[in-house]
Structures are given as C-alpha cells and as structure tokens.
Amino acid sequence: MQPIPLPQINTIKEEPSHGVYDISPLYPGYGATVANSLRRVLLSSLEGAAVDSFKIEGVDHEFTTIDKVKEDVIEVTLNLKSLKAKLLGDTEQATLHLEKSNPGEIKASDFDANSEVQILNPDLKIATLDKGGKFELTVNIIKGRGFTASENKEKTKEIGVIAVDSFFSPVKHVSYEIENTRVGQNTDFDKVIIKIDSDGSIEPRQAIVEAAKILTQHYALISNLDLAETLAGAKKDLEEKINEAKEAQINNFHEEGQAEEYMPPIDAKTKVEDTDLSGRTKNALLASGFKTLSGLIRLSEIKLAGIKGLGAKGLEEVKTLLQRVEE
Numbered sequence: 108m109q110p111i112p113l114p115q116i117n118t119i120k121e122e123p124s125h126g127v128y129d130i131s132p133l134y135p136g137y138g139a140t141v142a143n144s145l146r147r148v149l150l151s152s153l154e155g156a157a158v159d160s161f162k163i164e165g166v167d168h169e170f171t172t173i174d175k176v177k178e179d180v181i182e183v184t185l186n187l188k189s190l191k192a193k194l195l196g197d198t199e200q201a202t203l204h205l206e207k208s209n210p211g212e213i214k215a216s217d218f219d220a221n222s223e224v225q226i227l228n229p230d231l232k233i234a235t236l237d238k239g240g241k242f243e244l245t246v247n248i249i250k251g252r253g254f255t256a257s258e259n260k261e262k263t264k265e266i267g268v269i270a271v272d273s274f275f276s277p278v279k280h281v282s283y284e285i286e287n288t289r290v291g292q293n294t295d296f297d298k299v300i301i302k303i304d305s306d307g308s309i310e311p312r313q314a315i316v317e318a319a320k321i322l323t324q325h326y327a328l329i330s331n332l333d334l335a336e337t338l339a340g341a342k343k344d345l346e347e348k349i350n351e352a353k354e355a356q357i358n359n360f361h362e363e364g365q366a367e368e369y370m371p372p373i374d375a376k377t378k379v380e381d382t383d384l385s386g387r388t389k390n391a392l393l394a395s396g397f398k399t400l401s402g403l404i405r406l407s408e409i410k411l412a413g414i415k416g417l418g419a420k421g422l423e424e425v426k427t428l429l430q431r432v433e434e
Contacts (some may be wrong), residue, residue, distance in 0.1 A: 112290060114141075118312075124304060126311025131288050131298035138285035138297030145301065146281045148318040151253050155277035155308060156194045156224075158187050159260070159396065160270045164243035169269045175240020180269070183234050188271055190215055191227040192248050193308040198223040200402040202395070203246040210238040224248060227307045247396030251275040265394035265416075278314055280304040372433045375401040388424050391416035404432050 111134045120127040133141060161184075166173060169180045178186070194201055201223040207213050213236055216229035236242050257270035281303050288298040303311040373382070377400050379392045395414050397403055403411070403425065412422055 112296075116315075119300070121312060123310060124307045126303045126315070128301050128303075128311075128315065129298060130301065131296070132290045133297040133299065135293075135295045135297060138299050142283040142285065142299045142301055144322055145315065145318050146283060148321050149278045149281045149303065149314055150276055152321055153277055153309065153314060153317055154250055154252055155275040155306075156192050156248050156250050157273040157275045158190050158192075158271045159200075159247045159249040159273055159398075160268050161187055161244060161246045162265075162268050166269075167266050173234070173242070175237040176242060177235035177237065184269065184271060186231065186233050187246065188274070189228070190231055190233075190246070191306045191308065193225040193227060194248065194250055195223055195225060197405075198250075200247065200249045200396055200398065203248065204244070206241075206243045207236060208241045210236050210240070212236075213242055213244075218246075225308075249273070249396070249398065265390065268394055277309040278303060278305050371431070373400065373428070373431045375399070375404055375432050377432075382428060384424050384428060385421070388417065388421035391418075391421055392425070400429070400432050404429055 112132055114130050114133050117129040117131075118126070119129055130141065163173060163180065163183070166180055169184060172179045173183075176183075192203075201221060203218040203221055203224060203226075205213070205218045207217055212232055213234045214229065215226050215231040215233060217233075218226065233244070234242060251273060252275050254275065255273045257272050260270045281301065283299055283301040286298045286300065287294055288296050290296045301315070303314055305311055305314055309317075379389055379397055379399065382389070382400070384392075391414060392403070394416060397414075408422075408426070411417070411425055417425070
C-alpha cells in the first residue's frame with residue numbers, strides 16, 4: 108500500500124504583514140482539517156503584546172472627563188485598545204510614558220523612547236489637547252496570548268490605574284480556500300490556499316511556522332501515549348524527591364537546637380501577589396505594572412529604586428526576594 112503523500116508549502120505572495128501560501132497535495136479531506144486547525148491556532152495561540160492598563164495624571168477612574176482634553180477617559184481607553192506594540196527580546200512587560208502641554212493631537216509617536224518597545228502604529232490618535240491643558244499618560248504593556256477582558260484582570264489598589272481589554276494575537280485575519288489538485292491519476296486531493304494578515308509584529312511566514320509547531324507539540328504527545336504517561340510519572344517522582352530533599356535540608360539547618368529559616372527558590376514566573384513581600388511593596392509593584400517576578404529580575408538596582416512607592420524598606424525586600432529567583 109502506498110503511503111499517504113506529504114504536502115509541500117509554497118509561497119504565492121509575501122509582504123511584511125501579509126502572506127498567501129499554497130499547502131498541497133493533501134490527502135482527500137485533509138484540507139479542511141489542516142487549514143482549520145492552523146487558522147484557530149494562528150488567531151488564538153500566538154504570543155503578542157497589548158496594553159494591560161494605563162494611568163492619566165489627575166484622573167481617578169474611567170467614568171470622568173479630563174480637563175482641557177476633548178475626549179473623555181472612555182474614548183481614550185478605546186483608542187489605547189488599538190495601540191499595537193512589539194516587546195523586544197525577552198521583555199515580558201514594559202511601561203510607556205508621555206507628557207504633553209502643546210495643544211493639538213496626541214499620538215502614539217509622542218511616547219518617550221523606550222528600547223524595550225517598538226510602537227507599530229505611531230500615527231494612532233490617543234487624545235486631543237486644548238490650549239492651556241496638560242496631559243500625562245503612563246501605559247503598561249505586557250505579553251500574552253488570545254484575549255483577556257479587563258474585568259478578569261487582577262485589581263490594583265492604586266487609584267487611577269485603569270485596566271483595558273487586551274487583544275494579544277499578532278494575527279489580525281486568516282482565511283483559506285480548498286481546491287482540488289492532481290496526484291498521479293487521482294484528481295480529488297486537496298490544495299489549501301491560506302491567507303494571513305498580521306499587525307506587523309510578526310511576519311506571516313513566522314506566524315504559520317509557530318502555529319504548526321504548537322500543533323506538532325500536541326500531536327507528538329498523542330502519538331505516543333505510553334511515553335506521555337511515563338513522562339508524567341517521572342515528573343511526579345521528581346517533584347516528590349525534590350520535596351523530600353528540601354525537608355532534609357531544612358532539618359540539617361538545625362544548629363544548637365534552633366533551625367535557621369530555609370528560603371526555597373522561586374520561579375521567575377511567580378506572580379507578585381503570591382510572594383511573601385509586604386502588602387505595601389506588592390501594591391507598589393503591581394501599580395507599576397509588574398505582575399510577575401520576570402519583569403523585575405533584569406532591572407538594575409537604580410531602576411528598582413525608581414519604582415514609585417517602593418521605598419528603601421521595600422527595595423531591600425525585593426532585592427532579597429530576587430536572590431531566590433530561578434529563571
């Protein structure tokens with residue numbers, strides 16, 4: 108029996124944010140399976156960046172107006188939802204800041220330069236400032252996948268920080284067509300023509316490769332259930348041994364009848380609110396947009412000290428905690 112032929116992917120058209128690709132030949136009926144699964148992953152599962160929250164100086168909540176600004180806070184919120192940005196390198200979170208006193212339109216290009224962020228739509232209008240007014244805005248941008256509604260986000264106690272619905276997907280639109288193609292004497296094989304539009308933060312070629320990798324990782328585990336069960340069992344055994352070793356290490360710290368406090372390592376992805384930091388320190392970090400420890404470990408002591416509301420005691424708390432972080 109002849110094996111099922113594997114397809115090839117050919118480029119029909121490729122631009123920085125638009126690509127058209129031909130995937131063929133596919134076994135009869137496979138066209139819809141391959142195209143639909145790729146489309147779902149492209150739209151829902153690729154990592155991107157989006158506005159998480161923002162703060163306007165002098166504004167306490169979103170249901171208000173801004174002095175000398177044409178738009179109210181809700182209109183500014185809607186505009187910021189459309190801000191497209193790319194976090195560079197391994198950056199998980201970044202803050203943008205702008206301050207303007209000249210009358211006229213305030214655009215995304217007015218944000219202060221930030222080496223960690225690339226703004227993809229600098230012409231985006233944020234607000235309109237009247238004569239004699241002043242507008243100061245701080246925006247927190249984070250990485251994520253899919254969509255997160257503002258009401259599902261962690262609440263911060265700092266007055267004036269406004270959460271935003273976050274659309275993380277870097278792919279804006281995916282469509283496909285399925286046609287027949289010939290393989291030998293058979294004319295019922297499938298050909299998929301797939302079209303991808305991105306926001307510019309990822310090239311269509313890279314997007315389809317990343318989507319295929321995600322699907323491959325899932326199918327690889329399903330293709331070997333015995334191996335998956337073995338790996339799950341080994342992981343459980345390893346976790347038990349680690350816990351036993353930690354307990355033994357704590358017992359070995361006894362000295363002259365008193366045990367020193369054992370401080371276990373912490374994962375860099377640990378949420379700030381789940382740490383043993385004081386409430387005041389947690390609030391200061393959350394208000395500045397730091398949701399997890401990963402955004403803190405790359406900051407210098409000077410930048411840590413510059414976090415609003417942290418204080419000397421809080422700084423020492425954070426420094427001590429970061430010594431335990433494992434990347």
